[in-house]
Amino acid sequence: MMAWVIAAPLLSAILTIAFRNREARRFARVVLAAIAAALPLSLVGTIDGLSGTFTAIVSVLGFLATVFSTGTFTPDWGVGRAIWSRKSVYFVLLGAFWSAMLLVVLADNFAALWLGISATTLATAFLVGFSGEAAALEAAWKYLVLCSVGIGFALLGIVALAHVAIAAGIDPRLTLSWTAIAGHTTPAAPSLAQLATVLMLVGFATKAGLFPMHAWLPDAHSKAPAPISALLSGVLVSCALYAIMRTLEVGAALGVSPLLHQILVWLGAASVIVAGALMLVQRDLKRMLAYSTVEHAGIVALALGFGGSLGFLAALLHVVGHAFAKSAAFFAAGMVQRDFSTTTLGKLRGLWQRGGSGRLLLAALVALSGMPPFGLFVSELLLVFAGIAAHQWVPLGLGLTGIALAFAAIARNAIEIESGTAKAQGIESSPALEIPRTVEQRIAARLASVASGAIAVALIGALGIAVVPWTSLGTSLLRIAATLESAP
Amino acid sequence: MEVVVLVAGAILLVNGRTFQVLIAYVVLSAVVGALGITAALASPATFALFAVATVLKVVLAPLGIVLFVRANPAAADLRPSIPAPGRLLIVIAFALLAKVVTRLPAVATVPMADLVAFVVLCGVGMLIIHRNLLAHMVGLLVLGIGIGFAASMLAPGLPEPIELGTAFDALVATVIGLALVRAIVVHDPLLDVESLRRLRG
Secondary structure (H helix, E strand, C coil), rough: CCCHHHHHHHHHHHHHHHCCCCCHHHHHHHHHHHHHHHHHHHHHHHHCHHHHHHHHHHHHHHHHHHHHHHHHHCCCCCCCCCCCHHHHHHHHHHHHHHHHHHHHHHCCCHHHHHHHHHHHHHHHHHCCCCCCHHHHHHHHHHHHHHHHHHHHHHHHHHHHHHHHHHCCCCCCCHEEEEEHHHHCCCCCCCCHHHHHHHHHHHHHHHHCCCCCCCCCCHHHHHHHHHHHHHHHHHHHHHHHHHHHHHHHHHHHHHHHHHHHHHHHHHHHHHHHHHHHHHHHHHHHHHHHHHHHHHHHHHHHHHHHHHHHHHHHHHHHHHHHHHHHHHHHHHHHHHHHHHHHHCCCCCEEHHHHHHHHHHHHHHHHHHCCCCCCCHHHHHHHHHHHEEEEEEHHHHHHHHHHHHHHHHHHHHHHHHHHCCCCCCCCCCCCCCCCCCCCCCHHHHHHHHHHHHHHHHHHHHHHHHHHHHCCCCHHHHHHHHHHHHHHCCCC | CHHHHHHHHHHHCCCCCCCHHHHHHHHHHHHHHHHHHHHHHHCHHHHHHHHHHHHHHHHHHHHHHHHHHCHHHHHEEECECCCCHHHHHHHHHHHHHHHHHCCCCCCCCCCHHHHHHHHHHHHHHHHEEEEEEHHHHHHHHHHHHHHHHHHHHCCCCCHHHHHHHHHHHHHHHHHHHHHHHHHHHHCCCCCCCHHCCCCCC
């Protein structure tokens, strides 16, 4: 069953090619994607909570991205010369990307997890370069090279981990299973275990876009079509952070946690402050959102680095909240790009007056800035508590400074683009996104786009109010108090 | 074997002509493949994956690059960004660094750790030294070879997924790399990474 769940998005994308009628194909695309998104429900009870949470993120956002793509693109798609610029290929690559991410979060060992992460590169490099423009191809190349090097080092770490596991007497068939390794608390080669987990951490951090391995992220996320940017920022980065969480789990069992936590704390703090500062100088909406992804990945790393159940809870909540908020922001940015044919911040004005896209974007930006009632407010609050509990004052201070810078950047740009009278200057037709021609197409496209974005925003809001385990939060706060009291 | 790996690595980093670098790459991958073949014989599945990875790395990837360069002769120069003496110094530094690696407690017991480290360093070095995107492709492939070599030395008889991983690594570098390079050459026939600097900040 697991194999079918993982393959379903790719198979459904391939199946829809068989439909000759355009409308039937669109309908089939959405229905089959819905089925693919619902299939993981059959795994409830067979996977652990962490896998379950990430599977939910991947499935819901994979489905929304498919719906958004179906609504955004029109039949005359495909102006790029490359084969991957064709509509059918786009959806197959999107399905492959979705399946690869399911493999990452449903795997029970590092080898399969790594394969999934590597497979995402195979699918998304073409999606990033989808438009065929020189800048998009440049972004795709950077993405390919930097991520391949990063995940190459992660594989080197996994190989070293296998050596450690074999030396520790773990069944050779289970050498890369985190459950099996966690069951053995006495490492046979502690220094190699340290090297292995550090390599894995750095490798997965590259895919998560943490500073200083982040150079590919702003380019790839800003040059990809909006639904792909949503998945790259909202889901792929989350999958990489999931891999880091599994590495930490293994690191704890091997007794190398302190080093990993320290590395994460500093990578996280540096990412937050650098990304926050760079967000202030961005003049493109999608690029600013991409840097915001680096900032949020940094917040998650910081929370994981602070450690403890409080840090882990903050990290997990932040991943979930960010996934939906960032996807909604990119969906809205895609609609803005379609309406104005630009995402240059200086050229966008009066988006609030435009209705759907402008208001959706504002909601997503408010969520991303960490304002209540959205989930990111709660997770950032928990991050502060986790930092205090861990007595990590300097990284916490750096992190909070970065968050403040990011807030300033988002607030300034949100006010600038939402206020005033709607205008669009220097419009040039984008080869990636075409404006629907007939009235019916325009209505259908707008409905699909607004619906997918609105669902994402609704989910983030709901996360802040309902899904957040308030009782756990209360328990955590009590734990902080206890920690602070017991501190020397 | 050590000398062959050292010379091949030196050619990869010092030479600026695609065909000569490709010959060095094929020699390096063949030697490293031969050194690690005993680990690949653990099971039929492992051997099959090893064979697929080897065909991808040693035959298809170089062949793809050769055909591409024949169609786009302007891309034949790997355009090193450092003068030849500097590149030679880097090779020497890598060789010394690889020897130092063997003294680290973490890898002291790993057989041929110095060779593994040297191959990995050569892969990374190709990405840094040469400005031509084809060199970056070869660099990724060399890095993959180094990782496969590490796998056969660190844990012989590893589970098949690791072999699958190294095969997949080669597939990613070969297929995506060549496809993107074909698209990029339309914008820049020299495939110079300097021309890919539009996105900054």
